[in-house]
Amino acid sequence: MASESSPPPAGAPPPGLGDKLAVFWDEGMLAHDAGRGVFDSGRDPGFLDVLDQHPENADRVRNMVSILRRGPIAHFLSWHSGRPAHASELLSFHSSEYIEELVQTNATGAKKKLCEGTFLNPGSWGAALLAAGTTLSSAKHILDGQGNLAYALVRPPGHHAQPDHADGYCFLNNAGLAVQLALDSGRAKVAVVDIDVHYGNGTAEGFYRTDTVLTMSLHMMHGSWGPSHPQSGSVDEIGEGKGLGYNLNIPLPNGSGDAGYEYAMNELVVPSIDKFQPQLLFLVVGQDSSAFDPNGRQCLTMEGYRKIGQIMRRLADRHCNGQILVVQEGGYHITYSAYCLHATLEGVLDLEAPLLDDPIAYYPEDDKYTMKVVDMIKSYWKESVPFLKEI
Numbered sequence: 001m002a003s004e005s006s007p008p009p010a011g012a013p014p015p016g017l018g019d020k021l022a023v024f025w026d027e028g029m030l031a032h033d034a035g036r037g038v039f040d041s042g043r044d045p046g047f048l049d050v051l052d053q054h055p056e057n058a059d060r061v062r063n064m065v066s067i068l069r070r071g072p073i074a075h076f077l078s079w080h081s082g083r084p085a086h087a088s089e090l091l092s093f094h095s096s097e098y099i100e101e102l103v104q105t106n107a108t109g110a111k112k113k114l115c116e117g118t119f120l121n122p123g124s125w126g127a128a129l130l131a132a133g134t135t136l137s138s139a140k141h142i143l144d145g146q147g148n149l150a151y152a153l154v155r156p157p158g159h160h161a162q163p164d165h166a167d168g169y170c171f172l173n174n175a176g177l178a179v180q181l182a183l184d185s186g187r188a189k190v191a192v193v194d195i196d197v198h199y200g201n202g203t204a205e206g207f208y209r210t211d212t213v214l215t216m217s218l219h220m221m222h223g224s225w226g227p228s229h230p231q232s233g234s235v236d237e238i239g240e241g242k243g244l245g246y247n248l249n250i251p252l253p254n255g256s257g258d259a260g261y262e263y264a265m266n267e268l269v270v271p272s273i274d275k276f277q278p279q280l281l282f283l284v285v286g287q288d289s290s291a292f293d294p295n296g297r298q299c300l301t302m303e304g305y306r307k308i309g310q311i312m313r314r315l316a317d318r319h320c321n322g323q324i325l326v327v328q329e330g331g332y333h334i335t336y337s338a339y340c341l342h343a344t345l346e347g348v349l350d351l352e353a354p355l356l357d358d359p360i361a362y363y364p365e366d367d368k369y370t371m372k373v374v375d376m377i378k379s380y381w382k383e384s385v386p387f388l389k390e391i
């Protein structure tokens with residue numbers, strides 16, 4: 001059952017400055033309050049005494065901040081402040097009509113439901129601008145050569161936000177904006193690996209017709225969820241035109257866990273990145289792929305997150321001079337999300353041994369079924385994705 005967490009390593013030598021992972025954060029992002037209701041609906045049926053805090057709430061991120069400040073990983077991190085994005089910066093990914101719509105909605109001062117589960121309340125727009133700007137700052141840190149490892153600790157999340165509409169708790173596509181900044185700064189090819197339990201449809205949509213950005217998403221099989229999210233996340237959504245083959249979806253069977261994800265990373269993500277040879281690597285991370293998340297049906301534990309972080313670090317070392325930008329997305333279990341984040345960053349830092357024990361693992365997974373599905377996806381890619389004929 002539960003075990004005690006490892007204490008911070010007393011007197012552990014701080015690593016060289018170049019090895020530190022730069023965390024970008026601004027507490028102004030806590031001002032976004034999506035309200036209360038029956039789970040994420042915002043509705044009060046009138047017959048419940050206690051309603052849920054919206055799952056995308058400030059508390060989940062408060063714990064991510066505190067575990068990084070006070071957990072054993074603290075020695076390996078440096079902290080950097082964020083900034084709000086300028087409206088003009090948003091146009092590198094979003095349409096001017098959409099941004100104007102958000103600005104106008106915010107100016108009314110009223111609460112507005114933009115789509116199912118997604119609420120723009122007073123305070124939300126300021127937080128969204130901070131999330132976008134803080135992610136851009138974290139990218140600039142790497143692009144300017146100030147460090148190789150950075151993490152944008154941001155909310156509201158972004159990977160469902162499409163160029164012209166909000167979706168799935170997301171308003172602005174934080175990672176998408178940073179990818180575009182990397183391209184505009186001279187990086188010819190950028191790869192994004194999204195391990196949030198939901199399909200990173202907004203990021204995929206933004207780069208669906210280009211071969212300079214490889215978007216890969218590992219997610220549960222949830223399909224389309226309405227007008228704001230028409231994409232299904234299925235294997236045959238592989239990009240269009242010049243972008244054909246440069247959006248790779250890995251919908252894993254619900255219940256996939258550490259072994260299944262590691263197999264998918266090694267069989268699908270690693271060979272694709274090796275072929276693509278990006279000049280910057282993004283790890284778009286959601287802890288809602290954990291076994292205990294209210295929004296997910298996957299079974300990752302800290303060990304799985306740590307392994308994914310390590311695999312990504314090796315890829316970055318091989319192709320990108322060790323440069324990797326981690327961008328925060330979902331993750332709704334108030335305490336375990338923080339632990340899974342800690343484990344992911346331990347992996348990205350390529351630390352030899354875990355610094356923190358898992359307080360609540362284990363959960364069963366059907367890894368053989370996941371592996372069969374991964375093998376099928378690989379066969380499909382060999383037939384349908386020109387640059388992956390020989391993986």
Ligand SMILES: [Zn+2]
Pocket residue numbers: 196197198286288329330331
């Ligand atoms: Zn998610």
